[in-house]
Amino acid sequence: MNDQMSLSNEIQTKVNDLFIKGFEIPSEKLTPTASLYEDLGLDSLDAVDMLVHLEETFKIKVDGERLMEVRTLQNVYDLVAEVARNAGSETVAQHAPALTANV
């Protein structure tokens, strides 16, 4: 359970870091319920680039069509967690820390 919480926190931290550095979103706007499009100002090009950043940061592969389901920041956390879980959570734990500089 602790491991899962730790992984969840790690995903949240790294996703938020991506939005701060990659999309210049002020950290105070990064609430789980924030809409990527209405509240954070992303558009379709940003969504594609967000996916590339997520794949590079977490060493995961996400089907581009799943972007349609992603509306809020919480959706992003959940998507990463789900894909990482299916691929084996070790992938995230092993690779994510060293890859944030790519954002």
Place this chain on the structure above:
Amino acid sequence: MKVYITGQGTLTSLGNSVEESWKGLSEGRTGVRAYPEWKQYNGLHSHLGAPVGAYDISRIPRQTRRTMSRMSEMASLATFQALAQADLAPGAGLNTARTCLIMGSTSGSPDTLETYFRKLFEKGGPEGQFSTSFFKVMNHSVAANVAAALEFNGALLAPSSACASSAQAMILGWELIRSGMYDTVIAGGADELHYMTAAIFDIVQAASRKYNDTPDLSPRPFDKARDGLVVSEGAAVVVMESEKAMQARGGRPIAEFLGGAYLCDSTHMSQSSAETMNAVMKLALERAGRRLDDVDYVNAHATGTVHGDIEESRAIGATFGKKVPVSSLKGHFGHTLAACGTLEVISSIKMMETGTLIPTRNLGEIAPECSEIQHVTLANARPARLRTVLSNNFAFGGMNTSLVIGGLGKSS
């Protein structure tokens, strides 16, 4: 119909404004520096470049900036400078039905191209490519990104003719204004420094390679010891307006764009001939309504290549003899590629305004093959009253351009 230049902007290796760049020119400085890190690239012999210093791009919103490489960033900042000097506001300040934006670069961003293709080959396909990459590498990237930065919704053109790009942009702008189709043209060009650009010239043995450890001494246009050009980067933009439109809004002229011409040279892809250079200069003067003896100064394209400098001096010599002072600014700025045409017009206007002739930097011993013209050197530079200036630019692909600028109130 008269066409005036009413705004100017530039970012160069000598400074991030017209005044800073002019100060560097006046002081005889160079922006060229050594690039020892380029030694890692197999087969590249030229390790020299002239980079633009740090600049602040924060005034452009992220969603506009995300599709910009350095060339678009620099072009946008130069355009803001030009509009500010012309006292024209971006966005609603421009009459989009009567304004045309014409801006070119040699190619899309070489830096992004490298990243894009490295990833493409590494992944075996387009997996993991950013959506914004293409907008940095498309050939009209600079024009489209500047339009976005200006919130401009009028006519947009992107002449891409390498080192003649911005000269062509201005001449085309002059033609369009004279045709009556447009009142205002924002014209210019930009390119960014990258080792691949140096390689393009290095492969054809046109890039300087003997001065890698003494960057101050290269390039050396018209000099006996010249060994090629030095690649550079930058952006240069002018606002051109019809006299009527300028007067109607209370605009202030900086110089008159008297005319220009472009002729291609189909005889060789990389070596324009003196004959076609001569022809384009004469046609430019004819279109400008000026005679040979009206010209007070020729700003040569002369990049410091062995062949190009000879052909241009032969062409200028055949046109003007030794009667008109000639200099090149490539020894100061390096070769800014798509930006050089407009940058050299801006610099020539400063020479007219100040009555100064900027000598060719690093021209110590004039090459015998380049001796049939009157060179401006450090030793013989003197104040001069310049009313009419002719400026040349030549590019790979046989792209020959020549244009004529008049000082205010003294050119007619």
